[in-house]
Amino acid sequence: MYSTILVPIAFEEGRDSSAALDIAKALLAPGGTITALHVIEEVPSYASTYLDESLIVEARKSVMHALAAKLGDHKDVTPHVVTGHSGRTILEEAGRMGADLIVIASHRPGLQDYFLGSTAARVVRHAKCCVHVIR
Template identity: 55%
Template sequence: MYKNFLVPIAPDHGADSASALQAARLLADSDARITALTVADEIPGYVIQQLPEGLLEGTRAEMLAELKADLGRVTDVKADVVTGHAGRTVTDYADAHGADCIVIASHRPGLQDYFLGSTAARVVRHAKCTVIVIR
């Protein structure tokens, strides 16, 4: 069905991540690519100036190692960590890497989500490809 999946995974690696990856595998063609993506929040410039040199790179490396550890010995999924605003960065990454389907886990929306919007809602509204939301 689809050839290039993007599966955004929250930095806390919620329990729904496995369900999203399983859904991507079920919808995938035999030669499909699946990328698990974690988006690290962007840190304002005035804060970065106060941080020790190399701290951000080290933190991203740790996040990538944790993501790979969560994936285990899975060989059909590529792991990546990028920095930015979660909703916008996921759709930008999907566009830049030619994703034809985004499979994203979502929590049940709370009152604050109706005013601010969850990451999944933003991805659904702005993605140029198919989006499947797992709840």
């Protein structure tokens, strides 16, 4: 059983966050915590100079509401939204919170994944804790 579980949530089509949350709950030790993490990709600096700060704040609020809605009946899961590069930021957040398990959903690998690697593959290769991958 695990006491601190991180579940990265992507809003992409075909990612089953519900299954990842169910598995996290099944592996959770009594008194443990589950955090659902969504990473907003950073806007490149050449584009961010043209964006109004209020637009960025509103977009972040919208993402937080979408994450809360995606959690649905999982009321005991803490939603968390950060900005950064997906693979690196998931690993940083896992380290920051002292996660002992990451439960991450992954798509079936395509040809491009063999050359570039998916976010889940990066997390598996570099995590300092256990990783459970859902397909």
